Every structure is written in C-alpha cells, then in structure tokens.
Amino acid sequence: MMRAVPAELSHEVRLFHESKDVRFVLGRQVSELEGDGRVRCVRLDDGTVLPCTAVVISVGVSPRTALAEAAGLEIDNGIAVDRFLRTSDPFIYAAGDACAFEQVSGPRMRLECWKNAEDQGTLAGRNMLGSDEAYVPLPWMWSDQFDRTMQIAGQAGGSAEDVRRRCPDGTLLIYHLDKDQMILGISGFGSIREVSRGVRMGQLLMERGIRPGRKALADPEFDLRPLAKAAVA
Ligand SMILES: Cc1cc2nc3c(=O)[nH]c(=O)nc-3n(C[C@H](O)[C@H](O)[C@H](O)COP(=O)(O)OP(=O)(O)OC[C@H]3O[C@@H](n4cnc5c(N)ncnc54)[C@H](O)[C@@H]3O)c2cc1C
Structure with missing residues (x-):
C-alpha cells in the first residue's frame, strides 16, 4: 500500500490484519499457481508452497482508451483532458478513472477513486452546459x-x-x-x-x-x- 498510503498508516493496518490471523509474505514473487483444474497452492520464488483454495490477484488497472483513440482523441496515459475536462475535441469531455487531467503545474495525472469520478462527472456535466470551471482535485x-x-x-x-x-x-x-x-x-x-x-x-x-x-x-x-x-x- 506504500504508493497510496502513508507508511505509518500501512503499518497500523498490517498490525490489525495480523491480529485477525492474516499472514503477510512481503518481498517475494509468485512463481507458479499449482492445481488440478482448481488452484491448490501458490509456489513462491524461494520455493515456499502456500496451500490455498482461492487466489485474489490485485495487479492495478490501466485505462481502456480504445473508443477515445478511435475517435481521434489525444491519449496521454488515459484520455487527455485540460483543466476543464475537455478532450482534444472541445465538444467531447471525459471524467473518472480513464481520464488524465491537466494540473496547475506538473504533468497530467489520473486518479482512481470513487470521489474523483463523482466530482469530475458532475463538473464535466456543468462545463458542457457552459460553466467553464477548472477541476481542482481534493482527493x-x-x-x-x-x-x-x-x-x-x-x-x-x-x-x-x-x-x-x-x-x-x-x-x-x-x-x-x-x-x-x-x-x-x-x-x-x-x-x-x-x-x-x-x-x-x-x-x-x-x-x-x-x-x-x-x-x-x-x-x-x-x-x-x-x-x-x-x-x-
Ligand atoms: C476491486 C476494486 C476496488 C475498489 N475499491 C475502491 C475503494 O475502496 N474506494 C474508492 O474510492 N475507489 C475504489 N475503487 C475505484 C473506483 O471503483 C473507481 O475509481 C470508480 O468506479 C471509477 O468510476 P468511473 O465511472 O470513472 O469508471 P468505472 O466505474 O470503471 O465505469 C466505466 C464504465 O464504462 C464502461 N465502458 C468502458 N469502455 C466502454 C465502451 N467502449 N463502451 C461502453 N462502455 C464502456 C465500463 O464497462 C464501465 O461500466 C475500486 C476499484 C476496484 C476495481
């Protein structure tokens, strides 16, 4: 969680999970999932075998931009929009996880959380109606x-x-x-x-x-x- 969550909070969450008998194996890679039609165990790169009946894989997400690309819109790690959530076609707006928005300074950024999607969706709607408000994220x-x-x-x-x-x-x-x-x-x-x-x-x-x-x-x-x-x- 270190990328998104402060280290001290991550530690607190970890201790809490451990108090519920959740075991963390950090700094290891999965080398193989083994089974016979159903997964039975996970083999790690140091040879450790962890028996299991289910596996949850969390590897992050990437924006699905095929439709925007087909429409000829600029893509920049997501559907590129300006601070008003306008794409490179001023009649098309984008909001939410898939859009990479301009900040006051620094490179475009994408935010992947529910509140951002809700706020951007609302603002894009207002701007389509002529409001002309810049998006200032408070994540x-x-x-x-x-x-x-x-x-x-x-x-x-x-x-x-x-x-x-x-x-x-x-x-x-x-x-x-x-x-x-x-x-x-x-x-x-x-x-x-x-x-x-x-x-x-x-x-x-x-x-x-x-x-x-x-x-x-x-x-x-x-x-x-x-x-x-x-x-x-
Ligand atoms: C497992 C998981 C857990 C999460 N937990 C949290 C959490 O705890 N807290 C939090 O804040 N956020 C969480 N999120 C993130 C949050 O769900 C997203 O930020 C939010 O749903 C983004 O909303 P969105 O409308 O931008 O995109 P989405 O909710 O992804 O909606 C996009 C929609 O567009 C559709 N679509 C895509 N391409 C096309 C196309 N070409 N034609 C038609 N339709 C198309 C998709 O099918 C989808 O229904 C989680 C996400 C995941 C995957």
Missing part, C-alpha cells in the same frame, strides 16, 4: 478493512511534518502539514465513526485554510469544530 479515498475503515483526504505524501492524533477508541488520525503548518492532507484508520468525523473535519480545515497548530491537532480532547465554524462566521 479522498476510503477502504473498509473488517469492521474498521481507512480514509485519506488531500495530499498525504511530501509533507514537512506529520502530526498524530490518537482517539480514545484507538483510531489514529494523521495530519500532514507543510512547513507553515497548513494542512495538506489527513489520513486515518480505525472506527468508521471517528475516522469519518476526523477526516471530514480535516477537509473543512483545509478548505477554509485554517491552521490549528500541531498542539491542537495532536490533542484528542481539543475540539476543532469552533475553529472551522469561526472561519465562516
């Missing part, structure tokens, strides 16, 4: 693990400082700050209630440009809601 993703959930909003990588808030029920929230203590992102793993509340609050603080400071963010007793409310009063 948000979730993943449920047993009875717990993980959520990440904003930018979790490249922070100058990470501030941890441990809630009384064990939920871990991590605020990712820039050098001026502005919140760039928030990630969390734990109970659905605390993670959802914490991440939503982090999103509000980000959207409103509020800097509560590391002491307030780290203290689970510190109520951040008045700060967020005051910013819109």
Whole structure:
C-alpha cells in the first residue's frame, strides 16, 4: 500500500490484519499457481508452497482508451483532458478513472477513486452546459478493512511534518502539514465513526485554510469544530 498510503498508516493496518490471523509474505514473487483444474497452492520464488483454495490477484488497472483513440482523441496515459475536462475535441469531455487531467503545474495525472469520478462527472456535466470551471482535485479515498475503515483526504505524501492524533477508541488520525503548518492532507484508520468525523473535519480545515497548530491537532480532547465554524462566521 506504500504508493497510496502513508507508511505509518500501512503499518497500523498490517498490525490489525495480523491480529485477525492474516499472514503477510512481503518481498517475494509468485512463481507458479499449482492445481488440478482448481488452484491448490501458490509456489513462491524461494520455493515456499502456500496451500490455498482461492487466489485474489490485485495487479492495478490501466485505462481502456480504445473508443477515445478511435475517435481521434489525444491519449496521454488515459484520455487527455485540460483543466476543464475537455478532450482534444472541445465538444467531447471525459471524467473518472480513464481520464488524465491537466494540473496547475506538473504533468497530467489520473486518479482512481470513487470521489474523483463523482466530482469530475458532475463538473464535466456543468462545463458542457457552459460553466467553464477548472477541476481542482481534493482527493479522498476510503477502504473498509473488517469492521474498521481507512480514509485519506488531500495530499498525504511530501509533507514537512506529520502530526498524530490518537482517539480514545484507538483510531489514529494523521495530519500532514507543510512547513507553515497548513494542512495538506489527513489520513486515518480505525472506527468508521471517528475516522469519518476526523477526516471530514480535516477537509473543512483545509478548505477554509485554517491552521490549528500541531498542539491542537495532536490533542484528542481539543475540539476543532469552533475553529472551522469561526472561519465562516
Ligand atoms: C476491486 C476494486 C476496488 C475498489 N475499491 C475502491 C475503494 O475502496 N474506494 C474508492 O474510492 N475507489 C475504489 N475503487 C475505484 C473506483 O471503483 C473507481 O475509481 C470508480 O468506479 C471509477 O468510476 P468511473 O465511472 O470513472 O469508471 P468505472 O466505474 O470503471 O465505469 C466505466 C464504465 O464504462 C464502461 N465502458 C468502458 N469502455 C466502454 C465502451 N467502449 N463502451 C461502453 N462502455 C464502456 C465500463 O464497462 C464501465 O461500466 C475500486 C476499484 C476496484 C476495481
């Protein structure tokens, strides 16, 4: 999960899975699936044999662009769109996993998560009707693990400082700050209630440009809601 999830959160998720008797085998490659019409075991590149009755393969996705290519649209690791989600044909828009959108700076990017697909779909619809709004992503993703959930909003990588808030029920929230203590992102793993509340609050603080400071963010007793409310009063 290291590509998408902060290392500390990955570690937390791993410990939780291990407490449920899930075994991790890292740094190994699968060399063979063996069976007799049905899979019976997985052989690893160090010779280890893992008996099994089912295999789940997770190898990532690539955008299906054949239709866009046939229509003569520009492709750039996905259907290339500008900041308004317009393809190289200004009468055709693209949104979601398959589209690679222009950012304010840096190369085009593709996001593969539900929230991005929903936000881009809505914006593309508005822009088709003449709205002319640029897409500014505030990425948000979730993943449920047993009875717990993980959520990440904003930018979790490249922070100058990470501030941890441990809630009384064990939920871990991590605020990712820039050098001026502005919140760039928030990630969390734990109970659905605390993670959802914490991440939503982090999103509000980000959207409103509020800097509560590391002491307030780290203290689970510190109520951040008045700060967020005051910013819109
Ligand atoms: C196993 C799995 C787990 C996931 N878990 C999460 C998660 O926990 N959290 C999260 O945020 N996101 C998750 N995602 C990602 C999320 O599902 C996607 O980001 C989201 O569905 C993207 O929506 P979309 O509309 O862009 O594309 P899709 O949902 O892929 O829809 C595209 C549709 O277009 C159709 N299509 C493609 N080509 C053509 C064609 N030529 N003609 C007609 N129809 C066509 C496809 O059949 C499909 O129905 C997960 C994805 C997978 C695969």
